[in-house]
Amino acid sequence: MGSRESLGTILTISGLSIASMTALYALFEAPSVSGGWEAPEAYRILYFHAPFAWLSFISFTLLFIGSIMWYTKRSEKGWIWFQTASDLGLIFGLGVITSGPIWGSVEWGTPWDWGDLRLNTFGLLTAVAMFLVLSRRSQPDTSATRDTLSSVGLFGFALVPISALATTWYQKRHPEVLITGSEDGSAGMDDEIRIVLILSFLILNILFAGFVILSNHRYLLASKLEILKSELDEGLI
Template sequence: MRRVGRGRRGGHCRYPLWGAGRRPRGAGDPAAGAVVAGGSPGAHRSYPGISGRVRRSWRRRLGLVGPLGRFRRNLWGIRGPELRGPFGGSVSTTTTPSPANRAAVPATTSSRATQVLGWLTLAGFAVLVALAFAWVPEDTRVTEQGDVVGQFDAVRLMFVHVPSAIMAYTGFGLTFLASLAYLRWRTDWWDVMAHSSAEIGVLFGVLTLVTGSIWGRPIWQTWWEWGDVRLVTTLVMVLVFIGYLAVRRIPADAAVKARRSAVIALVGAVNIVIVNRSVDWWENRTLHQQ
């Protein structure tokens, strides 16, 4: 930029950008604004009510406008690492992040701690299956008439069925909380957390339905009972979150998909309460125990 006008204390100074003011005003140009009496800024950095000498900073300065009057496009790459991000991480509104902020957009919630936790969970699940099918005795009892009744070996499935249902509740509940946080802060970290939790919830939700159906065949004499409220509401809950994952795969802008998925998660989470309380609200229309 260059300074145009009279002397240091003469006032009426203007600082046009390069390329401006090089030709006389034409017929189509707007008229110059009126000069207010006594409106001169006075000396450089000398304003009424402000005293003290000018402090000079010896840091490397960064101009917003380059020599040709264009805004610097690498401003984010220089200043970005020094800026404090919002709660939950940074946000991206494009499907493919730019090279400047690609490092700030999380592609996964994985870390060394979560990887260790995942392997421990897998090992614990293997131990649970081994104990359920090898160590736990079958469920039998003898009646007064001498008959042997019980669930027999089918009871072993309960050691997988019930924990799977709890994990499904947990996964869908975390999806609800993370989606709520995403709609509040619009940060990618919460969006990735909601997506990951939904995948875990769907996995264990399907496992819950499969093990429950296998258990019900020898105990209830049927693979499926449409009159059972808990069975039907659990199926609806799993289908809603399968639809949630399907929406995530629709080719669209990342921010649009995240927003739509978050709304679906909020609606689907209502069914978690219905599934949990169904045996109390419809106790005469379910085969499940309270």
């Protein structure tokens, strides 16, 4: 376990440092875009926004897997994944739904589009992740609580097709409200921009892996500690 913790630490620290450098590069060195943009410098948000969106998608997927593992088998490992994934889903989800509207408001004049599937789905899932993180901290850690929270996790999974339906219907009613897909529009993307974007994806994935390893380690320690404390509870005064 010591080696896994070391690996997690290395990945996290190196991931963070390189990610910071990438951020600085993105802000100051990455190429400017050619004309046709309302706020040409704001496009730089893309270099983190897109990987964040990808990683929050991965987190939510891990969350659903963890939910199923606990829900069907009461697996302690599944619960550890559940906890890790809800934390990471919250962090990366918050990153997406703050950076997206900031970019949207300045580029397309609109911070939110109720008809945009991706934005709304990420919004809903981030809200579910926040609910799960807050609830885990405030509720007693019993099987009953875990059952309820993992079913909320599965509810989040069901929200995806529901929000697809809802936003599609809304778009039909309000066809003029549309965010164009230029946030990941790869058509006509500069080579250099594409390279920086790929590098950014890579480095944030490495950081993500570090987070996952450390977080799983943390929740495993917490589980061991709780077992030890429960044994002490039984002891006499």
